[in-house]
Amino acid sequence: MIRPAAIDLQAVTKHYATPAGSVRAVDGVTLAVEAGTSIAITGFSGSGKSTLLGLIAGLETPTSGRVTIGGEELSRLSERARARLRRRRLGLVFQSDNLQPYLSAQENVGLQLALCGTGDGYERCLELLVELGLGNEAGKLPDQLSGGQRQRVAIARALINRPAVIVADEPTGSLDADNSAAVVELLLAASTTLVVVTHDPEVAARMDRTVALRDGRLVAEQGCVSA
Numbered sequence: 001m002i003r004p005a006a007i008d009l010q011a012v013t014k015h016y017a018t019p020a021g022s023v024r025a026v027d028g029v030t031l032a033v034e035a036g037t038s039i040a041i042t043g044f045s046g047s048g049k050s051t052l053l054g055l056i057a058g059l060e061t062p063t064s065g066r067v068t069i070g071g072e073e074l075s076r077l078s079e080r081a082r083a084r085l086r087r088r089r090l091g092l093v094f095q096s097d098n099l100q101p102y103l104s105a106q107e108n109v110g111l112q113l114a115l116c117g118t119g120d121g122y123e124r125c126l127e128l129l130v131e132l133g134l135g136n137e138a139g140k141l142p143d144q145l146s147g148g149q150r151q152r153v154a155i156a157r158a159l160i161n162r163p164a165v166i167v168a169d170e171p172t173g174s175l176d177a178d179n180s181a182a183v184v185e186l187l188l189a190a191s192t193t194l195v196v197v198t199h200d201p202e203v204a205a206r207m208d209r210t211v212a213l214r215d216g217r218l219v220a221e222q223g224c225v226s227a
């Protein structure tokens with residue numbers, strides 16, 4: 001059975017205007033990611049990885065080309081509809097956990113739930129934290145948690161609205177090897193479509209596919225899932 005692409009990029013280009021001239025951060029990228037599969041995006045610093053992730057997440061608008069998420073072409077949506085799609089269908093995880101410092105772990109997850117306006121109750125936040133091995137940490141503030149624990153709270157926050165797609169930018173960048181492996185397994189276990197930007201070959205090796213960017217262009221692909 002052919003599964004529909006959860007993410008479909010068609011000839012996507014992103015230019016930034018700078019005082020020194022136009023920067024072509026992403027240059028003609030065509031890429032389909034099937035639902036339920038995982039992909040790593042690698043490449044040197046400045047190769048366009050974060051920009052590509054921002055385009056997939058609808059945080060950036062392409063200069064040309066089309067970005068389609070779950071059958072919805074983002075450029076056809078209003079800014080408001082794009083924000084709604086982001087809240088309901090996407091889970092975002094970044095290198096820095098961006099947790100609210102004066103809210104407990106459970107409240108941080110609960111805040112996301114409130115923003116998403118889904119039917120899940122606040123108890124679900126605690127259940128999810130327990131599933132992620134943070135049952136004893138639910139009432140603690142972020143600065144009472146280790147880096148690995150904070151990143152797991154950030155993953156709980158990304159998963160609470162049961163997103164179809166998880167988009168993660170260097171999610172293990174500030175973690176040691178053990179915590180990094182644990183975080184990757186949690187992301188994979190969520191069994192949604194997963195896009196991870198990473199410099200770490202061990203993280204990339206856990207994904208179904210790896211693509212590399214150079215100067216904004218896709219230059220190489222490895223993996224066992226057909227494009």
Ligand SMILES: Nc1ncnc2c1ncn2[C@@H]1O[C@H](COP(=O)(O)OP(=O)(O)OP(=O)(O)O)[C@@H](O)[C@H]1O
Pocket residue numbers: 016017018023024025043044045046047048049050051052
């Ligand atoms: N808002 C912006 N305005 C102007 N130029 C930008 C902007 N964002 C990114 N760029 C430029 O676009 C190019 C790609 O940047 P991007 O951050 O996507 O690369 P990256 O591969 O994620 O890098 P890193 O691994 O260092 O995070 C770089 O030349 C960068 O300077």
